[in-house]
Amino acid sequence: MEEGSIVLGIDVGTSSVKAVLLEPTSGDVVESETRDTKAGLESESGTQVKEQDVGRIISVLNDCLTALPREKLQKVSRIGVSGQMHGIVFWRTNQGCHWVNSGNLRVFEPREVSQLITWEDGRCSTDFLSSLPSPRSHLNIASGFGCATIFWYLKNRPDFFRQYNTAGTIQDYVVSMLCGLQRPLMSVQNAASWGYFNTRSKTWNIDILQEWGFPVSLLPDILDAGCIAGKTSYDWCGIPQGTEVGVALGDFQCAVYSSAAESTDAVLNISTSAQLTFSMPAGFQPEDHPSPAEAVTYFPYFKDQYLAVAASLNGGNVFVSFVTMLAQWMTELGFETSDSNIYSKVINAALFVNETQFTICPTLFGERHAPDCLASVSNMTSTGLSLGHVTRALCRGIIENLHAMLPSHRLKESGIKRIIGSGNALARNAVLKQEVERIFPFPVVYGKDVDSAVGAAMLMVKQ
Structure with missing residues (x-):
């Protein structure tokens, strides 16, 4: 050159x-x-x-x-x-x-x-x-x-x-x-x-x-x-x-290539959708006939290597749908406000709620390994219906869904030492970051955004 x-x-x-x-x-x-x-x-x-x-x-x-x-x-x-x-x-x-x-x-x-x-x-x-x-x-x-x-x-x-x-x-x-x-x-x-x-x-x-x-x-x-x-x-x-x-x-x-400095790094990206991935060792070859219900897939990477990938269809798009729903409710009730205003207010409300029994399964868009899996809400109580509780439960659900696809023990078995956290949805949402750090027992590094x-x-x- x-x-x-x-x-x-x-x-x-x-x-x-x-x-x-x-x-x-x-x-x-x-x-x-x-x-x-x-x-x-x-x-x-x-x-x-x-x-x-x-x-x-x-x-x-x-x-x-x-x-x-x-x-x-x-x-x-x-x-x-x-x-x-x-x-x-x-x-x-x-x-x-x-x-x-x-x-x-x-x-x-x-x-x-x-x-x-x-x-x-x-x-x-x-x-x-x-x-x-x-x-x-x-x-x-x-x-x-x-x-x-x-x-x-x-x-x-x-x-x-x-x-x-x-x-x-x-x-x-x-x-x-x-x-x-x-x-x-x-x-x-x-x-x-x-x-x-x-x-x-x-x-x-x-x-x-x-x-x-x-x-x-x-x-x-x-x-x-x-x-x-x-x-x-x-x-x-x-x-x-x-x-x-x-x-x-x-x-x-390309996003992983831009950010994973070491083979012991896993990359968590939450943008429109969400992915958690790490590189497999040289020489690894995936099985020819995977189970349709297997949540982890193997994407070809560079130089004949593969990435192990938990690719969820539910990431920032779920939170956008939540904000859009609230905006529509506000309009129907006769109040007008911007989506950005709602976004900031629900995040701030959730930051004051550390724990919630409220459980949200956020698979609004299904998953490729479970296309008929629908979103659901459970463990509702009369004391846990505040905006902060609902927002916290939604953020927790997004991360727990990804963790269920690629759990911590599997990352540890593969020699992962830290997680690189990236993506617009994760960068903008402090509650999502808190839930990542609560659910995954690894140091999480931000600021080295995938690109x-x-x-x-x-x-x-x-x-």
């Missing part, structure tokens, strides 16, 4: 896009920009469809880049890209975007592209998933996984495929457009998150899928995480044409 060059890291997240400029020698972030995408689309009432507007996401991505200093963008020599896993977007090869001038900069805009069906999508019911063939993989299939979504369209809207001839995650789409790829390339990390992918052979379950009429031509070609996918085919927001671009990575793996964009950039420095 040339002296004076800079590495760009991008993360296309569920609710925001982030871009960072990393100085490769020191590893310092010299510039950073984050924008909320607000790309969620309204679905029919009562449906579990979760989709996002790809045009909106790319517009915000372009805005993030143009907000960075032009003189530094001109020094970018490599680009690392990560993004939300499991989800899928469809497009037509060679027609997925067009490049336009925006002011005096060159940007790309989507064309012939579907909506992004996100990892939160719940259109694949338990019955539908059980009707699908068993994958030859150590990972089970779930709603929101790319291959499950393709199977759903195959059964319910087969004409959908006439519009498109390829597919990928949203971050794969970005890399394909930047490099003008004839066929999309996908890292082992993102492929594993779609289902029907064998991480040992690093191949799709082509024979199984073809037998069931699956359109295998949609599936991207595979590269190891960390490989270069191509070079930018145009100047982009001031970044020179011909800049190397890494194959798109999973946001989760997928930084992780994506760091990996490109080391290639």
Whole structure:
């Protein structure tokens, strides 16, 4: 890497896009920009469809880049890209975007592209998933996984495929457009998150899928995480044409890469969802046929290693739902206040409540290993119904749910010495922090926040 060059890291997240400029020698972030995408689309009432507007996401991505200093963008020599896993977007090869001038900069805009069906999508019911063939993989299939979504369209809207001839995650789409790829390339990390992918052979379950009429031509070609996918085919927001671009990575793996300094560190991240993870020793291989009820899964990491992951669908999104519910009640009672005001007040109320018998099971969004598990409330008493008690019980429930998935004794057996606490929901919520420290018998370190964009950039420095 040339002296004076800079590495760009991008993360296309569920609710925001982030871009960072990393100085490769020191590893310092010299510039950073984050924008909320607000790309969620309204679905029919009562449906579990979760989709996002790809045009909106790319517009915000372009805005993030143009907000960075032009003189530094001109020094970018490599680009690392990560993004939300499991989800899928469809497009037509060679027609997925067009490049336009925006002011005096060159940007790309989507064309012939579907909506992004996100990892939160719940259109694949338990019955539908059980009707699908068993994958030859150590990972089970779930709603929101790319291959499950393709199977759903195959059964319910087969004409959908006439519009498109390829597919990928949203971050794969970005890399394909930047490099003008004839066929999309996908890292082992993102492929594993779609289902029907064998991480040992690093191949799709082509024979199984073809037998069931699956359109295998949609599936991207595979590269190891960390490989270069191509070079930018145009100047982009001031970044020179011909800049190397890494194959798109999973946001989760990049987040862990940015923060876990030692093999004895576990990373607890609570943002929209929640994850607790640690790296398995070199040489570890997961079983090919896990139990569907197993709460811990193994995600491919880097250099053929795996992360043990308790990935809960219930994290900060549960607390947001709680605040939204209170706001709706206030409106119905004739009082108007902001969600942010409610948020601060319920946190403050809970800080004065150290103990509560009130118990909340917070699985409002189910869990992948238990999709039909619903939220519940128990042990209610007339003396424990204050706002502080309810908020404390909810925060405790979120952490206890994660602890039930990956308990302390299992962390100890794996040699874990401390927990790195991170994520927006955890950073903003002092009660959640208290519950983490109460439930997990390890030192908890904050302030070394996970950052997928930084992780994506760091990996490109080391290639």
